Amino acid sequence: MTIFVIQILNSFFYAAVLFLIAAGLSLIYGVMRIVNLAHGALYALGAYVSAWIVGSAVGHALEGTLGLAGMLLLLPLGAIAIAAVGALIEPTLLRPLYQRSEEYHLLVTFGLLLILEDVMKLVFGRTPLSAGTIMDRMGSIPVGRLMYPTYNLFVVAVGIAAAIGLWAFIYRTKFGVILRATSQDRRMAAALGINVSRVYVQAFAIGCFMAGLGGAVVVPAQAAVLGLGIEVLILAFVVVVIGGLGSLQGALVGAVIVSFVRTAGIQFFPEIELAVLYLIAAAVLLVRPTGLFGRA
């Protein structure tokens, strides 16, 4: 029974991380119609940068001064850095391609994925980076006869807060209305005085922030290693295929489905864990080609 509860908690932990990544991917596609293959690499970069910032703080013996809360507040700096990288990428690499067909978007973002992977190798080297100090300092809480890391529950809370925050941002703010208008008809949005180029930079930066935040929250629990982004990118795509690319609810439901199936897979059928996920994605595509919450 305890194992069962822990597996459920693990599923929610992983769902929170996957949601952050998939929501960013979905937001970028929803507004700009760009399938960002570099999204996983941006997530990995977020993990590296956050681990590096936390590691530097610990290295400079700031751990005591900052306290646990201070250390936790360092994590989003990694996400902000990734948002800044996004704000550079969009105008330089993506903007010239909007009038072109999707193959060009895929080629450029795939190229960017390879470049970012190499940049990470060059800058951070092959040694895994972790911000495990945070996880250690948060301790554990008893679940039945076992102990469960409190940090994992914190990540679930971040995921829930991000989902509510993003929903409120998109559906309850002036910028959200502008974002949705631009995603539905960019020409008309421009004719009503909206600076579409600026909205695109902002949307891309927010999407990248979400990916970076995913990396930032995962790195105290799981070290940043080379290739981290590739595995996650595949899972994030399974999430958006199931949920529907461009839909926030889809990212949320898809993330929960994928992480529960994955956790069950690792426990009960480890050999075919990924195959089962692809099977579910394929089944959804057959029944609802636009995903559970996607629009035609």
Place this chain on the structure above:
Amino acid sequence: MIVLEVKAIHTYRGPAHILNGVSLRVDRQEVVCLVGRNGAGKTTTIESIMGFLALQAGQIVFADEDLTRLAPHERAKRGIGYSPEDCGVFPELSVDDNLMISRWLGDEVSRRRDGAVRPDPQTQAFAVFPEVRDLLQRQGMQLSGGQRKMVAIARAMMLSPSLLLLDEAFEGLAPVVVNRFTEAVMKIKAMGVSILMAESHLAAASRIADRLYVIDRGEIIFRGSPSDARGDERVMKALRG
């Protein structure tokens, strides 16, 4: 007083040379119709004025300012309202949100122009189409064709425009509804707004236009009063095909 002046513009769509030296003028509080058959270059002219298509040659001057190199959103900020042929109502936004997007900018347009106190754009938009008031909570996709056109024009009015570009505002409307729209255009004119309207039917254009231009194969072949247009054999031939 000239509000808009289009000076000998040449516009391409891809490799196709669509507009061949089109010139026209809209004065203050004037309704001007651009009449032509489908494919004559009406929409291309409107889209060139709005800035969606780059000019190969020529100039667009609005309120004494050269707009030729400005992006569409900059043109909107200067007070050009636009209602496209397909209405451009955002399908997944409520009518209220559709209107609010213009309203946010409308306040800026008013301030930028002269800082003078102007009638509330929302009051003006609802004065033109009171029907829109009952549609505020509906999603764009739930509107009928006529309702979409009303919302598109009301939304353009929310911008506090000094010029309104209407592309085929009467197309697809039942005759009874056309009268309602004619009345609305007259109200907008009475509010001091100039209007440039693309229209396929000379009869409909004649009812509301102070002046009209006839366009055929990307060239203006007539400029003058509606009654003169009806008496011009070349115009009638071009419009009948």
